[in-house]
Amino acid sequence: MSENDQKTVLLVDDAPANIKVLNTALKEMYRTKVATSGEKALEIAARDPKPDLILLDIMMPGMDGFEVCEKLKADPETKDIPVIFLSGKNNPGDRSRGLALGAIDFLEKPIDVTMVCIWVTEHLNSIKPAED
Numbered sequence: 001m002s003e004n005d006q007k008t009v010l011l012v013d014d015a016p017a018n019i020k021v022l023n024t025a026l027k028e029m030y031r032t033k034v035a036t037s038g039e040k041a042l043e044i045a046a047r048d049p050k051p052d053l054i055l056l057d058i059m060m061p062g063m064d065g066f067e068v069c070e071k072l073k074a075d076p077e078t079k080d081i082p083v084i085f086l087s088g089k090n091n092p093g094d095r096s097r098g099l100a101l102g103a104i105d106f107l108e109k110p111i112d113v114t115m116v117c118i119w120v121t122e123h124l125n126s127i128k129p130a131e132d
Contacts, residue, residue, distance in 0.1 A: 006031045007124045010051035012041040012068065013086065014060040018111065022055060025113040026120065038063030042071055045078045053124055055116070056103075058087045058094060066101060073102040082123055086111065 008031040011022045016036070023032050033051060035041035038060055045051060054072070058065035065085060072078045085098040088109040095106045105119060 007052040008033060008049060009120060009124075010035060010041065010044055010054045012036075012038070012054060012060075012065070013057040015057070018057070018086075018109070021111060021113060022116065025117055029117070029121070030124075037061075038065070038068040041068050042078075045072060045081060046075070050078065051081055052127065053120060054081055054083045055120070056083050056085055058085055058098070059089070066097060069098065069101045069103055082127065084119065084123065086116075 009026055010033045011019055011026070012035045013019050013022070014036050019034055019036065023034060026032050033044050035044050039062065041054070041056070045054065056065045056068060065087075069083050069085070072081060072083065079102075083103045084105040084107060085103050086107050086109055087094055087098075090108055098106050104123060107116060107119060
């Protein structure tokens, strides 16, 4: 796959260690972009070329992942970007809220890198190319 054909994954987490683990695992297969805050994630997601998928932490200072997802889904420019939540809290209420906001999946921390790669690949392969 040429670099131009590579899908782009936006990694959003305020913890540098989590970003490093995810980036290391995904950069072999995908182009990655990184944001360490909700505000930066919204800025990057709105830029062309837009990410093909967003891995989004819930618990971040300032704007949390739920608010980021809500803003992404409310914006016509970013509403169709799939979001997968990552959370350190195993809370069914958070899972329900995330899916209700439009996320396509919800993965728990600690991160199982192999599973994250599998889920990202599965979701990206299920995305239909935009028709011109």
